Every structure is written in structure tokens, then in C-alpha cells.
Amino acid sequence: MSTITSPGAARPTPPPASMPDLSRRDLVVDLARVCCVLLVVVIHVVMVGVGFADDGSLVVTRPAQEQSWFPLVTWAGQVMPLFFVVGGFASATAWASTRRRGGDAGDYIRGRLLRLARPASAVFVVLALALVVARAIGVDPGLLDAVAIGVGSPLWFVAAYGITQVCVPVMARLHATRPLATFAGLAIGAVLVDAVRxxxxxxxxxxxxxxxxxxxxxxxxxxxxxxxxxxxxxxVLVLVAALAYASLVPLTSIGPWPTDQLAGLNPPTVPLIVLGIAQICVLTLVHPLLSRLMETRGARAFVFVVGSRGMTVYLWHVPLLVALIGVMLLVGAPLPAPASSTWWWTRIPVTVVVLALVGLVSLGAARLERPPRTDAPGRRRPSGGVIAVAAVLVIGPSFAVMQHGLDVVNAIAGAVGMLAAIWLLGRSRPTRSV
Known part of the structure; x- marks a missing residue:
């Protein structure tokens, strides 16, 4: 959202130094990002079922995915395409800002990698320590592996988003010079990859x-x-959105793609492109209504508080959900049978508790999401080679978790890799004398 001031009008009073200046942001995009993160939390809460059956045995299931209605619900609930769309908007504006300040591709990639690596490093370190301790005290390896894979599931995003961020300078230039050809090339490539797969x-x-x-x-x-x-x-936007959603019917019935759009997430599939087109059209259609909502103080405060902790909420909610369930098992709290009516009703307080726990964690972890400090006068960013090595250290461990699940080795590799990347990216070198 931008503010336009007529020549003779009084200029708006700038916000106090302690308040963020939101006058030049598209707050609807910020709201969409926050809603995506919170919906992901809700989806994971209803997908993890741990309880006791009638015979007293422990039951671990995925209740939501066992419901007949779940695959169709994912056509609306799979919001990762929209998350990458609004991420693309943020990337475009951040890249333009970098160029206005005289920065280059290396400056941009360095900053974005730091904003991924810093919050992810804390998660990897904690999970690595937890898995080492659990193995040392003799926790059943089968149970430990199952828990670790679930806890590490959100980390795929660090790899996927890191890849797109490294490509932003090139893709932004292609959008400026050959936008339609770029869309066509990417779409054809995606179709060919899925065809071979x-x-x-x-x-x-x-x-x-x-x-x-x-x-x-x-x-x-x-x-x-x-x-x-x-x-x-x-x-036109209504028709495009309707056509995109309608096309999912033949794609998932005649075509090879699954109806469940969560099943087509990793590796990503062509229907996610279709969903992305539909979702950005819908967001554009509701933009005027949401803009009026974002004029209220309450909505702005909510979006700022959650949005400034977005990565913390996303990366920590599953580990904290699993920890909450573990504590309930240890203290003997009553756990209803997964997928029972009681279980479904308890998802509301469980979601509230998980978000409250994330809020507590964010009191310390959210500072890791702050923009990195600028280099001191007379210093400049590391070389392109150093940034490339750091990119591998950020993306590689999360990619390994996406492929093989989280275990002790991947957790330690992630912790070491992220910390090493942060160290490399945080270094600077003397500015060349002219």
C-alpha cells in the first residue's frame, strides 16, 4: 500500500522510531503471508493424531488424511503456492530496494540467505541436541526415527525457498525482459519433468x-x-480462477497427479502451478476488502506481531506440537482416540496452546529474523564464491531432510552447516581503493 500526498497537502507525520513504517507496504500481502503460516499450523495440528484406543493401546495416525473429504479440501487448504507468490512479491520489492541502494546480486543473496539461516540454525541445533540426548538415554530407535521425521518435516521449505532466493536476480531480469517466455518455459519444463517422473x-x-x-x-x-x-x-480474474480450479478435475482424474494437493508437494507437481494462478487471482479480487481491513489498528498490529515472527512460527510449531504431546503422555493426561469427535473438538485448544508456546519461543528466537546489520564503513560483503559456499551450506542440509527425513546425522549436519553459513555470510572484507 502506498501513500500519495498532493503538493499542497500536509505531509503525514512519520511514525515514532519504535514503530515500523508501514506506509509503503502492501499490507494485504503481509496479511496473506500471516494467514498462510497460521493455516499451516492448523493443518499440522489436525494431521498429527496421538491417543489411546478403546483397548488402551497407544495410537499414532494422521486423522485428517484418513477422511474421505480431505483430498478435495486440500484444493483450498494447500496454501504453499500462495506463500511462494507473496514471497515472490517480497523478493521483487527487496531486490528493487537493493538495487536502489547500489547493491548487486551478491548483496541481495547474502541478505536473504542470512534471513533463512539464522532462524533455521536455532531449530537444527535444538533438534540435534534433542536427538543425541534421546539416543544416549536409550529411546527406542524406531519411535525416535518416526518422531524425528515428523518434527523435521517443515524444514523442506528452507531448501525450496533458498533455491528460489538464489535465483531472484536472474529471474527478476527475465521478468523485466521476457516475462511471457519465462512463464512459458517454466511451465513447459514442469510438465516435462512430471511426464518423465x-x-x-x-x-x-x-x-x-x-x-x-x-x-x-x-x-x-x-x-x-x-x-x-x-x-x-x-x-477476467474470476474466470481465470474458476478455470484454474476446474482444470484440477481432469488433471487429478484423467491425469497422473494425485487429488490430494499435499501429496504433490515434495517433489512439487504441476497442479501447484495451477493453484498458484488461482490463488493470486482470488487474492487480487479480495484485495480492496482486505485493504480496508488493514486500515484498522488491530489488524495491523496482529499482522506485524505474527509477520515479524513468521519463520519462527513456521519452523517451531511442529517440534512444539510433538513436545506438547510427549509431555501429555508423560504426565498421563487423557488423550482421546484420534479422529473421534472428542479428538476433533480438542484440536481447538491444542492449536491455541501450540501458538502460545510458539509465542514464548519467539520472545528469544524472533530476533533471529531481523534484517542483518549493514557492513561497517570501509567494509563490503564477502566474495561471490564465499556466498555460493554459504548457499550450499544453507540449502544442502534442508534438502537432505526433505529427501531422507530428519535423523541424528542430518540434524548435526544442519546445525553445523547453518552456523558455518552464518559465519561466512557475516564476514566482510575491505573496500577496494579506487
Whole structure:
């Protein structure tokens, strides 16, 4: 959202130094990002079922995914495409800001990697210590592996988003010079990758779509930032969104893709592109209504508080959910049978408790999400080679977790890799004398 001041009008009073200046932000985008994160929390809460059956045995299931209605619900509940769209918007504006300040691609990538690595490092360190201690005290290896894989599931995002951030300078230039060709190339690439994947049965082929699918969706964010979606009549946006959602029917019934859009997340599949198109059209349609909402103090405060802790909420909510369940088991708290009516009703307080726990963790962890400090006068960023090594250290461990699940080795590698990346990216070197 921007503020326009007529020549003769009084200038708006700047906010106090302690308050964020929101006058030049599209607060609807911030609201969309916050809603995406919170919906992910809710989805994970209803997907983890731990309780006792009638015979007293411990039951661990995924209640939501066992429901007949769940696959169709994911057509609305799979919000990761929208998350990457609004991430693309944020990336476009951040890259433009970097260039206005005289920065280059290395400056941009360095800053974005730091904003990923710093909050992720805390999670990796804590999980590595927890897994080492659990193994040392003799926790059942099978149970430990199952818990670790679930706890580490959100870490895939660090790898996927890190890949898109490294590509932002190149993709932004392509959007400025060959936007339609770029969209077409990415879409064709995604279709070809999925065709080979499903024809051969080799799931790993789909990993190439970490580039094609997520970069296509990120380009939608660039287009949104460029004003593309504000130009067509609203009826056109309605028709495009309706056509995109309708196309999921043949894609998932005649085509090879699963109806459950969560099942098509890792590796990402073509339907996520379709969802991204539909979701950005819907966001554009409701933008005027949400803009009025974001004019209220309460909405702005809510979005600022949650949005400034977005990565903390996302990365910590599953570990804290699992920890909460573990404590309840240890103290003998009554746990209803998963998928029972009582279990479904208890998801409301469980969600509230998890968010409260995340809020407590954020009191210390949220500072890791702050923008990195600028280099001191006479100093400049590390070399491109150092930044490239740091990118591998940030993306590599999370990619390994995405592929093989979290275990002691991957957790330790992640902790060491993230801390090493932060150290490398935090270094500076003397500015060349002219």
C-alpha cells in the first residue's frame, strides 16, 4: 500500500522510531503471508493424531488424511503456492530496494540467505541436541526415527525457498525482459519433468521441479508486484480462477497427479502451478476488502506481531506440537482416540496452546529474523564464491531432510552447516581503493 500526498497537502507525520513504517507496504500481502503460516499450523495440528484406543493401546495416525473429504479440501487448504507468490512479491520489492541502494546480486543473496539461516540454525541445533540426548538415554530407535521425521518435516521449505532466493536476480531480469517466455518455459519444463517422473516411476526426477514449479509461482509474485493482476477486469480474474480450479478435475482424474494437493508437494507437481494462478487471482479480487481491513489498528498490529515472527512460527510449531504431546503422555493426561469427535473438538485448544508456546519461543528466537546489520564503513560483503559456499551450506542440509527425513546425522549436519553459513555470510572484507 502506498501513500500519495498532493503538493499542497500536509505531509503525514512519520511514525515514532519504535514503530515500523508501514506506509509503503502492501499490507494485504503481509496479511496473506500471516494467514498462510497460521493455516499451516492448523493443518499440522489436525494431521498429527496421538491417543489411546478403546483397548488402551497407544495410537499414532494422521486423522485428517484418513477422511474421505480431505483430498478435495486440500484444493483450498494447500496454501504453499500462495506463500511462494507473496514471497515472490517480497523478493521483487527487496531486490528493487537493493538495487536502489547500489547493491548487486551478491548483496541481495547474502541478505536473504542470512534471513533463512539464522532462524533455521536455532531449530537444527535444538533438534540435534534433542536427538543425541534421546539416543544416549536409550529411546527406542524406531519411535525416535518416526518422531524425528515428523518434527523435521517443515524444514523442506528452507531448501525450496533458498533455491528460489538464489535465483531472484536472474529471474527478476527475465521478468523485466521476457516475462511471457519465462512463464512459458517454466511451465513447459514442469510438465516435462512430471511426464518423465510418472512415465518412469522415478520419483526423484520430480526434484527438478523445485526449480520449475516454485520459480513459476515466484514469477507470479513478480507479476503481482508489477501490477499485472490489477490491469484486467475483475470478471477476467474470476474466470481465470474458476478455470484454474476446474482444470484440477481432469488433471487429478484423467491425469497422473494425485487429488490430494499435499501429496504433490515434495517433489512439487504441476497442479501447484495451477493453484498458484488461482490463488493470486482470488487474492487480487479480495484485495480492496482486505485493504480496508488493514486500515484498522488491530489488524495491523496482529499482522506485524505474527509477520515479524513468521519463520519462527513456521519452523517451531511442529517440534512444539510433538513436545506438547510427549509431555501429555508423560504426565498421563487423557488423550482421546484420534479422529473421534472428542479428538476433533480438542484440536481447538491444542492449536491455541501450540501458538502460545510458539509465542514464548519467539520472545528469544524472533530476533533471529531481523534484517542483518549493514557492513561497517570501509567494509563490503564477502566474495561471490564465499556466498555460493554459504548457499550450499544453507540449502544442502534442508534438502537432505526433505529427501531422507530428519535423523541424528542430518540434524548435526544442519546445525553445523547453518552456523558455518552464518559465519561466512557475516564476514566482510575491505573496500577496494579506487
Amino acid at each position: 510418472y512415465a518412469t516411476g522415478v520419483t526423484e526426477v520430480g526434484l527438478v521441479n523445485l526449480l520449475f514449479v516454485w520459480l513459476f509461482v515466484q514469477q507470479l509474485g513478480f507479476a503481482y508486484a508489477s501490477g499485472w493482476f490489477r490491469r484486467p477486469p475483475r470478471l
